[in-house]
Amino acid sequence: MAQLDDEDERAILLALLEARPSRMTWPQIASEVTLRGSASALWDEAFPPMLDGVNDAEGLIAQSRTRLAEWAESDFELLTVLDPDYPLALREIHQIPPFLFIRGKLNCEELAVSVVGSRDASARGVDIAGRIAQGLVERGISVLSGLAAGIDTAAHTAALKVGGRPIGVIGTGIKGVYPAANRSLHLDVAKAGALISQFWPDAPPRKQNFPMRNATMSGLGRVSIVVEAGENSGARIQARVAVEHGRPVILTDLVVAATDWAKALIGRPGVYQAGGIVEAMDIVDQVTSASSDDFSWPSLTDLASR
Known part of the structure; x- marks a missing residue:
């Protein structure tokens, strides 16, 4: 395939996501495209060129170009793994x-911490989430959460109240709002920080979207703080995947006392139990005090002895 411009590469990336050659998952496609530095290279490997040019019998690349043109007129930005x-x-x-749809502004080297937990939060959990969010803002740290009811809403509301920078990672397309009651909060988060979706713009809330959303939040954040959660909470998924990512996890006493999964995580490398807000913020301070040049997403077990 001849040298292509950025928009052509983007169109081919989107076409790959539709075609899913060899039944590759989206993250696998994203990784392979990143490795090659080109979507067209992967396309040509999966669909060897014809004598008369690109092998695209189903017209997926042309359809993707049409999509990109439509999105260019929308009130959101598309960022792909091909973009610096x-x-x-x-x-x-x-x-x-493989891509993110964004309202607002996302900084590629942003320091952020996730504050997550139960949708059915207690008054104490809501208070803790708000105070932790305020502490993060005071430290110049962006507040990551999922814009769900309960703990997520409390964290973002508190961050906005004190002039902080919220980042909302949602489980629907960028055009969606879930829950519907958080429509104004979506707008406020986008205005003050960034609203992010990893799904097609019109995607509805599906059960499988939320674990994917939690993995993205873990990836974006330096630390995940689980304020309050149940045995089957999505926060449980985020805590486990954060351990897998080598990101530190802070579990409050509320979570550890209430759930078996949190008890099982205690003692794992990089997992901390915080007896209060001061202790949680002290762990955040220790983690974020490392310079960006020296930080490589460690387990940070050595911090426990400090």
């Missing part, structure tokens, strides 16, 4: 999303 501004932190995880 794609977040560096997400390039480190094997669940790497």
